[in-house]
Amino acid sequence: MTMNGKAYFVGLDGGTGGARAIVVDHDGNVVSMATHDYETTFPRPGWAEQTPADWWRAACLAVRQAVREAGIPAASVKAISADGTSSTLVALDGNLQPTMPAILWMDSRAAQQARRMTQTNDAALRRSRLGVSSEWMLPKILWIKESTPSIYERSRWFVEMTDYLALRLTGRLTLGLNHITNRWFYDGRRGGWPEDFFTRIGLGDITARFPDEILPLAEPIGPLTSEAADQLGLLPGTLVVCGGTDAYVAMVGLDVCRPGRTAFITGSSHLVLPMTDRDVEVPGIFGPHPDCVVPGLFVMEGGQVSSGSIVRWWHDHIGRLGQGGGDTYGDMLRQAESMPIGADGLVALDFWQGNRNPYIDYELQGALWGLTLKHTPAHMLRALIESVAYGTENILRTLRAHAISIETMVICGGATRTPFLTQMHADVCGIPIAVPKVLDATAFGSAINAAVGAGFYGSLPEASRHMVKESHVVEPDMRRNDAYGEVFEFYRETHEAMSPLMHRMARRGQETLRSGKTVDLALPDTAPRMAMAQPAE
Structure with missing residues (x-):
């Protein structure tokens, strides 16, 4: 306890772009927050990798x-x-050292x-x-x-990634029930x-390579x-509490812990989680x-692989060109906002790293058509x-078609800043x-999780x-909803028309990859080592 009688809890979020730490008191008041970035590399089309030592340094x-x-x-x-x-995969040797770069969640190899x-x-x-999603652990x-x-x-x-961070915090190698339920085919209600x-898919020995200790x-x-x-900068002996998948932990930070509530997680990817x-x-x-957030309840999941990452790509490669060092994000978004609904006839697909839901097709790619000399970069x-918004609506329509009604959503993440x-x-x-x-619901959810633990x-x-x-609460403008609805149909029909061509292109790329040289994925001998005890087998 502090001198004023308060207890504090730290939530640590290992995100796609960096580590974020938040300090929260017992009543949910945020006292401070800090972020440090790390790098993602893209060695081949569809690949995405990070270095675990970078996570720990940033954390x-x-x-x-x-x-x-x-x-x-x-x-x-x-x-x-x-x-x-x-589903950011970390492979460790018998001394708990990484044997290769971590394969990031968005990787579709x-x-x-x-x-x-x-x-x-x-x-x-x-x-x-x-x-099955190519993002998931078993395919990787x-x-x-x-x-x-x-x-x-x-x-x-x-x-x-979550288990690796827990290992660095405690020296114990464990698995989180949350992520093995929603990503590893584990089902505690079915054995x-x-x-x-x-065994059927060629991984009959694999559970021997999973830590035995599973924690909720x-x-x-x-x-x-x-x-x-x-x-x-903490005291030895401070309690470390089991976490899980970032978006599912964000449900806790959004008070989506009861039936009928839906989390809308925005960022590099988008997730709808009823x-x-x-x-x-x-x-x-x-x-x-089942039981992966709250015992006795279920979570449905519809997600988009690339959402905020598309805007980030635009900023990094196009949006900042010709800018005078000002607020390039703000400037380019204001220009886009001034464009009419439908962008004067331009239609795009958000499948830049494939589609997670509702098509579950990682051979799809992004697209943009309808260009004329009238159009500008802002269009x-x-x-x-x-x-990106049409991709979210596509998920909601799929849920509604099967009697899962979404009347409202609780949002967090990057979209809330604009x-x-x-x-x-x-x-x-x-x-x-x-x-x-509190808009940083993931780190906040981890802090709430720590308070419960x-x-x-x-x-x-x-x-x-x-x-x-x-x-x-942001209320919808139903007149705009009608206008967006017309363009949404072009979005869905564009997928139907382009899907065969995208599959052909994906196969062509795979054939090229098979005929090329292999890449050595092993970490160099100079990679940073971490000292800790090996868990009992």
Whole structure:
């Protein structure tokens, strides 16, 4: 406790672009926040990699800065919890050192393995009937086994980014129930691991490479090690609490812990996450995932692989060209906002890293058509931004077609920083969007998770109700909704028309890749090493 009697909790978010740390008190008041970036590399089309040591370095800098700026003694921090990007694969050797760069969630190199898994029609696929995502862990692990067998043999353990951060915090190697339920085909209500399915796809030995200890959200893992505490600016023995997938942890930070509430996570990717008490399958939507956030409830998931990342690409490669060093993001978005709905006849597809939902097709690519000499870069950006909103609406229509009604959504992430983007989503989807006071819901959710794990609340729903507050609601303009609806039909018909060509192009690229030289994925001998005890096997 501090001198004023308050306890504080640290949430650590391992995002796509960097680590964010937040310090929160018992009532949900944010005291401080800090962020440090790390790099993503794209060595081949569809590939995306990061270096685990970079995550830890950024995490330490972010937590140390956040605690320092909070102006509180380290002893007042009662617990810390970390989340990470979903299906970011970390392969570790017997000494807990990475054997290769981490394969980032958006990486689609395992599309062929995912397709073969889908073709089995195994009972383990009941929560992804229309297809296995190449983003998920098992396709990526199978890709490693088939494409780089030497690395596979050296890889004693396969874990997620979240598990790696927990390992660096505590020295213990564990698996989070949250992400293995929504990404690894684990189903605690149906016997756990689908061993027969793993054997069928050529990974019959794989569970021996998964840590045995599986922990749910908000479960204590153990005390912070002395080494980690020194690097983070915290005290040894500070409680470390099990986290999970970033977007699912954000549900906690948005108070989406009860049936009938829906989280709308925006950022590099978009996610629509309804909480339900119904065990119902929706073709094209992942789920229902049982007990992965709140025991007894299910989460449905519809996502877009590339959303905010498209806007970031535009800024980095086109938007900042010719700018005089001013607010390039703001300038280019204001120009796009001034364009008419439909961008004067331009139509775009948001499939720059494939489509997660509702098509589950990672051989799709982005598209932009309708260009004339009238169009400007601002028109193009407008069409790209609209395509992201149409992708969200496509998911909502799929849910509605199967009696999953979404009456409103609670938003967080990058889109909330630009009212134009939030309003466009409300207008395109025709529903109100609630905006919470704390917009960084993922890091905030991790802090709430830490408070529950430390025993300051009895459950995640109880903590969320108390700690999460609403700021305002963005209401849809139904006249704009009608106009967007007309362009949305072009969006869907563009997918239907372009899909065969995109598949042909993807096959051509795969053939080129097979005929080329292989890439050595192993980390160099000079890669940073971390000292810690090996877990008992």
